[in-house]
Amino acid sequence: METEARQFHCPNCNADLKFSPDLQKFVCEFCKGEFTEAEAIAYMNQQDAFASQFDDGSQQTPLPPEQTPTDSQNAERTRFEEESRLYSCPSCGAEIVSDANTAASFCYYCHNPVILKGRVDGMYRPSMVLPFAFNKDKAVEIFMGWAKKKKFVPRDLVSSGQVEKLTGLYVPFWVADSSTSSYMEGLGENVRSWRVGDYQYTETKYYKVIRDATINYEGVPADGSQKIEDDLMEAIEPFDYSQARPFNMAYLSGFMADKYDVDKNQVFPRVRERMYNNNNDILQGSTHYHVIKNKRNFNRIDSLTFHYMLLPVWFMTFSYKGKLWEYAVNGQTGKLAGELPISKSKLAVTCSIIGTLIMLFFMIGGYLIT
Numbered sequence: 001m002e003t004e005a006r007q008f009h010c011p012n013c014n015a016d017l018k019f020s021p022d023l024q025k026f027v028c029e030f031c032k033g034e035f036t037e038a039e040a041i042a043y044m045n046q047q048d049a050f051a052s053q054f055d056d057g058s059q060q061t062p063l064p065p066e067q068t069p070t071d072s073q074n075a076e077r078t079r080f081e082e083e084s085r086l087y088s089c090p091s092c093g094a095e096i097v098s099d100a101n102t103a104a105s106f107c108y109y110c111h112n113p114v115i116l117k118g119r120v121d122g123m124y125r126p127s128m129v130l131p132f133a134f135n136k137d138k139a140v141e142i143f144m145g146w147a148k149k150k151k152f153v154p155r156d157l158v159s160s161g162q163v164e165k166l167t168g169l170y171v172p173f174w175v176a177d178s179s180t181s182s183y184m185e186g187l188g189e190n191v192r193s194w195r196v197g198d199y200q201y202t203e204t205k206y207y208k209v210i211r212d213a214t215i216n217y218e219g220v221p222a223d224g225s226q227k228i229e230d231d232l233m234e235a236i237e238p239f240d241y242s243q244a245r246p247f248n249m250a251y252l253s254g255f256m257a258d259k260y261d262v263d264k265n266q267v268f269p270r271v272r273e274r275m276y277n278n279n280n281d282i283l284q285g286s287t288h289y290h291v292i293k294n295k296r297n298f299n300r301i302d303s304l305t306f307h308y309m310l311l312p313v314w315f316m317t318f319s320y321k322g323k324l325w326e327y328a329v330n331g332q333t334g335k336l337a338g339e340l341p342i343s344k345s346k347l348a349v350t351c352s353i354i355g356t357l358i359m360l361f362f363m364i365g366g367y368l369i370t
Helices: 037-051 071-083 136-147 230-235 264-285 344-369
Strands: 017-020 025-028 084-088 095-099 115-118 167-196 199-223 256-258 291-320 323-330 336-338
Touching: 025 037, 071 084, 136 291, 136 323, 136 336, 167 264, 199 230, 199 264, 199 291, 230 323, 230 336, 264 291
Parallel strands: 167 256
Antiparallel strands: 017 025, 084 095, 084 115, 095 256, 167 199, 167 291, 291 323, 323 336
């Protein structure tokens, strides 16, 4: 029969307890407390009972059950099926959603031609859409102004033919509203040093730290597309959801939209991690200690609601040296993100020029000395 190895914690300061053979007790090296095995087990059981109220992220927190669509929602889904068109890229498998009047002629991921596949299932109808705030000319201006500041980018990246591929894309997002409970305990440490004459004094004080809070969230986003890097979408946040409007196919006119292929159950761990990490930062930031040791955090989701939304992104890919580079401009704020490739030929020319100038400098210096 296997037994689980457990670490006892100090009931006073939550530091690890160690067994002292001399005392035949468990002792704390921080606060010097001494405890019997029964006292240590009682505190451990108390902590386990408390932690069971929280979600540590090791298991999937169940999502709220789906609600049965109303008649009006069913009617909207049917209208969405009738008015939308689905294009499929035979090269990379991307599926592009557009209105019936928008000609989707190429894939915004790999730039290959796409073919009409049919209508989109009504279940993919978003509840909200955040309209684009500026046109393509402005998006190109933002991208060119950013890329041209970099010295060694390939010339093709800023060519007119490449920036023409900048596409207005509505990216599918799952946006979460949530209420969470967060608890932190640990050992706060403050250190003070001063000098008197030839002597240096250091004073270290320890305090038991407890923080308990309810933290609410509105609009925690997670993109629902496998083909777009999550880090890229997070880099162009935030979006102002106050400008979002009930979905209407008219907003897709002249633009393209991606159909989600990651459902809310799949994005839930990402959303939960973002909230929990932020909870921990908030509680940590509320303290005034130099260091917090033996820290333990507990988090729980008390309520959770997901909204399926389309958010505006000017999107472009660039193929260079066998690698696909992605760029995104927030279609509402203009915030841009993406990694730029380095042209080795440009870099080599620059290094050669610098090397030549250095050599001439030393040659002229040597001539003047002689």
